[in-house]
Every structure is written in C-alpha cells, then in structure tokens.
Amino acid sequence: MNAPTSSLTRHAVSVAKRLVVKVGSSSLTTAGGGLDAERLDAIVDTLACRVAAGTGVVLVSSGAIAAGIAPLKLRRRPKDLATQQAAASVGQQALAHAYAESFARYQLTVGQVLLTADDVARRAHYRNAQRTLHRLLTLDTVPVVNENDTVATNEIRFGDNDRLAAMVAHLVGADALVLLSDVDALYDGDPRLPESSAIREVHGEKDLEAAKIGDSSSGLGTGGMVSKVDAARLACTSGIPVLLASAAESGRALGPADTGTAFRARGSRLSVRRFWLAHAATAHGRLWLDEGAVTAVVDRRRSLLSAGITGVEGAFHGGDVVEIADPHGTVVARGLCSFDSEELPELVGRSTHELPDDQRREVVHADDLVPLP
Ligand SMILES: Nc1ncnc2c1ncn2[C@@H]1O[C@H](COP(=O)(O)OP(=O)(O)O)[C@@H](O)[C@H]1O
C-alpha cells in the first residue's frame, strides 16, 4: 500500500466551513438488512463534532432500501422497482427516525430533504432545493438528503447517491465533499486482493487510469466504485475537492489525517446556473458543429452562430438545453438554444448576415453555453 501523503484536499476537508458528507448503504446497515445503530451513531458523533466547531454539514445518506429489507422480511436487496420503492418507503422512515434520535443526543435538529432527478433537472425545482438547503443550514439544522426513491422511476433516477451528493455539494457551495463507504480508499485493483494498493492522491485523469475500477459493489449499495469516481470527477472539475474514505474512520477522515483517497479540485467553481446547465439539466437535442465552430465556442468562448452548425437532432423549443457535439460526436458543451428545432435546419451553415432580420441572432449565446471538461 502507498505511504499516505497529506494533501490540499485533506486540509480543505479539515477546515471546511460547509461540508457535504455522503454515507453509503453498506456503512449503515447490517448484512441482514437492518439499520446498524452503532455505526450510524458513530458517524453522527463525527458530524455533530464538526457542527459544534461551526461547520455547516449536509448529510447525504443512502440506506433507505437496505433498511427496508428486514422489516419487510425480504431475503436480499430487491431488484424490481416496485419492491425497491416499497422497501425505501419503509426504510426511509426508519432512517429519518434514527438520524433524528442520534443527532438529538447533541441537541441538533435534522431536516429531511428527499430529491428526485427531476428536481435537479428542472431549473425552478433546482433553485427551490437550493433555497431550502440554505435555509436549513442558516437555521443550524443538519439537512439529511436522500433520493426520493418511492416516486423515482427507472428512467429518471440517480440510482446511487454519489452523483446526488456531488450535485448537492455544488448546490450548497460546499468547500469539500466527503464520500464515506465500506472501502477505505480507491484501489488500483480489486480491494480484496493483497496485491492491490490504495491510490492516495488523484490529481487528474492520469491517476485514474491506474485504477481498475470494478463495477461490483458491496451488495447493499448500488453504484460501486464507478459511481464514486464519476461523482468525484464531477465535483472536482467544478472546483470542489473530494475525499473518499472509510465510514468506520469518519473521525479521522473529517480531520486532517492522512486517510482515504483525495481527489484534488481541478476546475474553477461554476455559478449555480452554469453548473445546472452543464451537469443537471435534461438536454432535449443535439447540435453538430464543424471544427472551426468547436474552436470558437470551446477555446475562445464565443457564441455559437448558425454558420458553424452542420446538423440538428431532437425536438426542442427555444430556451431548451441542448448538447453541442464536435464532428466526431463527442459532446463538448451544453447550452440554451435560442431557436426551436424546427427553425434550425433552414439556418444551418448560413452566415448570420444572410439570415432574415428576425432570425439574425446567436444560436447559443456565450453566456448560455458551458464547455464540458
Ligand atoms: N478499484 C476499487 N477500489 C475500491 N473499491 C472498489 C474498487 N472496485 C470496486 N470496488 C467496490 O466498491 C464498493 C463500494 O461501493 P458501494 O457498495 O456502492 O458502496 P456505498 O454503499 O458506500 O455507496 C466496495 O465495497 C468495493 O468492493
């Protein structure tokens, strides 16, 4: 195993004024599918300590489905949506109750926030969620967030809470995101094999190439390491450092200790609106660009003009979010399109001055266009 090194990320976690901490199902529940009160209390002990030190903490907690397994006398984590929803309905109640009781040991009040993927995809809902979380924090409560599994459908759901946690971290302007799991770090191979080593620092994609990230999860969780790395990438490229660490060592993880895998923040912090445009909003179509237009919008941050568009896909209205793809089909940006999809085919490839007066405008204005990392 590599020697641990201190890092900017660990420092950021230890001094954060606002912290999002995500705990996975496997760290809260027993193998038989019930809540593990001892482990839940230990995590709450750590978080309460940070709150007492003046940090605003948002807890993103999985575990609803897993916590519903035993009360419903199921033998394992259900695979079908209806039983998952039933388990989440029973389990979320138990989870919320357990957190309320556990935080009450420190005279702390919790607020339950259940979000669907749709709540972050729709701009009005997104701002609503943001307002609620901010208000809960200013009222000195601990927001406890989970996906609203009982109404989420397979087509539109986060599924695992890692991505949701990265979104929430951005939404509340967190200084750092901590992902607590049953594994103590990201490994360069199967963590159960002795020849695998922990990767302590991730500075960029190169460090991730070394990791053979298995899609296997603990059996109680859903996402496995793939979704944790994706979430870490999403947060880091949006300017938020991420620490992945063991839930059993939450106290050390939230202090400056050399523990876990630290993902260094590498992008600049996007405004909430631009983050939403880039990562949360549902895209309704796609615009294909020639190379010149890609350089103009991605490198030179110019508005997208009709002359550089080579194709249009999807059915959308002016004001909808669209993907912007290079000639190879790689999505290089997302933005708000100012035309309906029906209007665009006539404009494609034409210079702005050739267009009728009422259509002489940018297809995607630079202010509404976010290049993707
Ligand atoms: N390269 C890897 N490094 C660390 N863990 C890995 C790796 N590949 C797969 N895993 C698995 O990912 C699991 C954690 O994912 P998951 O079960 O979804 O956790 P959680 O419930 O905490 O979200 C670990 O138990 C581990 O077996």
Ligand SMILES: N[C@@H](CCC(=O)OP(=O)(O)O)C(=O)O
């Ligand atoms: N919202 C779901 C989360 C599903 C899940 O297992 O997530 P995770 O343990 O973070 O991989 C729940 O509470 O059961």
